[in-house]
Structure formats: C-alpha cells, structure tokens
C-alpha cells in the first residue's frame with residue numbers, strides 16, 4: 293500500500309483533512325541530481341519548482357519508470373518514451389538529458405506534430421542560403437544545434453515519410469545534409485523520442501517505417517496512466533497544492549477527505565496535467581485553508597454514462613458514499629458531490645447492488 297493511501301486512510305477515519313505536510317512528494321530521481329538523502333535511505337523531498345524535473349510518485353509503476361530513467365540517462369542510448377497525453381513524457385525526456393554527461397549542453401525540443409510538412413526538413417537539418425524562396429540566410433537545423441546535447445523528437449509518429457528516412461540515416465550514421473546543401477554533416481546528438489500513438493499499429497498501417505521504429509526503440513520507457521497508479525494521486529495533488537499555494541500566497545493546510553476520495557476515484561483522462569490544472573483551480577477557489585470537493589470542479593457528470601466502464605461507475609459512487617458516510621440526500625450527501633439528482637443516484641445504487649448502509653459507520657473502506 294502506498295504512503296499516500298495509508299495517510300489518506302488515517303485521516304479519513306478521523307474525518308480530518310488530509311494534511312499537505314503528510315503528503316510530501318518524493319522522487320527516486322532526486323539523487324540523480326545530487327541531492328542528499330540525509331541518511332533517511334530515501335530520496336529527498338522535492339521542493340516544488342520547475343527546475344527540479346520533479347517527478348512525484350511512489351507507486352510501483354512509477355518506481356519502475358524512475359528506475360529505468362536513472363539507468364538509461366547516463367548512457368547515450370536512444371530512448372522512446374510512450375504514454376497517454378499528460379503522463380510526463382517530456383518531463384522524462386528532460387530528466388534523461390539532465391542525468392546524462394550531456395546535461396550542460398543543449399536540450400533541443402522539436403514538436404514533429406506542429407511543423408508544416410514543407411518545413412520539417414529545414415527545421416531538423418537546416419538549409420543553405422537560397423535553397424528555397426525565403427531562405428535568405430544559411431540556417432542551422434535542430435540536429436546541428438543539439439550537437440553534443442540531446443534532441444527531443446516529440447510526437448515522432450507525425451514525422452512525414454521523407455523525414456523518417458532522413459532520421460533513420462542520422463540514427464544509423466550520424467549524418468545528414470542541409471536542405472539545398474551538398475556537404476554531408478555529422479552530428480553527435482542523443483535522440484529521445486516521444487509519442488502518444490501506438491507505433492506498432494502505425495507500422496502495420498504503413499504510416500511509420502518499421503526500421504525506424506526498431507532504431508528508436510532501443511530503450512523503451514512506457515509511462516503509466518494516472519489511472520494505473522491511483523496511489524500517486526494524493527501525493528501529486530499535495531505536491532501541486534503546496535506549489536500553487538506558495539505561488540498565490542495562500543495558506544492551504546490540506547485537502548478534505550471527500551475531495552481526496554473523489555480525486556482518487558476520478559479516471560483522469562488528461563492524466564497528471566489534468567490533475568495539476570484542477571489543483572491550481574482549487575487553490576484559486578479555496579475560501580478556507582482546506583481544499584473542498586467543490587473547489588476542484590471535477591468534470592461532470594461524475595457518474596459515467598452507460599457506455600462507460602461499469603467498474604468506474606461503481607468506483608465513483610462508492611467513493612462518494614464513503615465520503616458521505618453512506619448518505620445520498622442532503623447538502624453533504626453523495627448525490628450532491630457527484631452532481632446528480634438523489635433519486636437518480638438511488639436507482640443506480642440499487643441497479644449496481646451497492647449496499648449504501650455499509651458505508652454508514654465507515655464499515656467499508
């Protein structure tokens with residue numbers, strides 16, 4: 293059981309808010325950046341700041357990722373980071389660079405999905421003066437700029453076919469030519485690529501070269517979705533609550549048990565980015581020192597429609613009942629927190645065969 297849930301459990305039974313103090317985000321990556329663990333045998337608490345590449349998480353899934361990142365970082369190996377939107381792919385790419393001997397050299401990011409097809413080659417490899425209309429100067433490409441450092445090819449699945457071939461050549465020979473150029477240039481840029489697409493599928497559909505996938509996939513890092521590591525929700529929420537409270541000059545002491553229950557139950561389609569944004573909003577909206585369920589404005593309807601996973605529906609209803617100690621009706625009832633009519637909720641509870649009385653004395657946890 294993760295610390296976060298243990299902490300949550302403790303506070304839940306007392307009905308007290310989950311104290312931010314108890315939710316210190318720790319990161320297995322911290323030692324990589326030279327922080328001492330002060331003899332605790334654990335990594336140091338990350339002080340919230342964009343500069344630490346703070347990857348918060350203690351779940352087994354996250355620990356596996358952090359371990360792989362720490363091991364591959366110092367090597368020069370090509371890394372392919374995959375995962376849903378908002379799972380931390382870019383954070384991992386930056387951590388790999390920061391944990392490598394190339395840390396003091398440039399980290400150059402290219403969003404392959406945001407470039408128009410006609411400019412991809414020139415962006416990646418540069419161009420010679422006069423190579424096309426508007427090419428008034430010779431210009432270095434990102435591979436040249438990243439020489440000695442790391443090039444981060446974000447949304448690599450969107451790379452047009454011609455550039456897939458050129459990239460394959462860079463990966464194999466370290467060679468390329470500028471657009472309109474004849475000189476063959478060498479680059480020593482470490483490649484980290486990322487995608488939220490299924491590249492095997494793209495290969496099957498003929499949209500992505502299998503030899504390129506093979507070259508990129510030297511060391512795969514698959515980011516878990518937040519749904520797969522719910523034990524980290526409380527830690528990450530605490531991390532960002534502290535960060536935004538400091539930024540906004542507000543005193544925030546904790547998160548109410550019902551809010552924390554709902555955060556853990558929510559399926560987080562936007563993953564950590566979505567959690568981060570909702571916590572920022574909650575800190576802005578908070579009237580007191582405790583972040584309440586209403587402050588989070590979780591996207592509704594909190595009860596999924598019938599096409600959604602029945603397991604999710606059951607989970608969110610049970611979480612709401614637990615927080616409301618089995619009450620459906622009233623201002624603190626489960627219907628209110630789920631944003632649904634009490635009669636509708638009652639019929640769903642019956643349909644799912646949930647025993648709401650079991651939540652009354654906190655008998656079910």
Ligand SMILES: Nc1ncnc2c1ncn2[C@@H]1O[C@H](COP(=O)(O)OP(=O)(O)OP(=O)(O)O)[C@@H](O)[C@H]1O
Pocket residue numbers: 346347348349375376377378379380381382383384488528531564565568
């Ligand atoms: N483990 C983590 N702990 C704390 N914050 C995190 C963690 N992982 C990601 N974040 C934060 O979540 C946000 C999204 O992360 P990032 O941009 O790396 O995701 P991504 O996978 O590249 O998303 P996309 O596919 O949409 O580009 C960032 O603000 C990042 O700082």
Ligand SMILES: [Mg+2]
Pocket residue numbers: 381382446
């Ligand atoms: Mg990204």
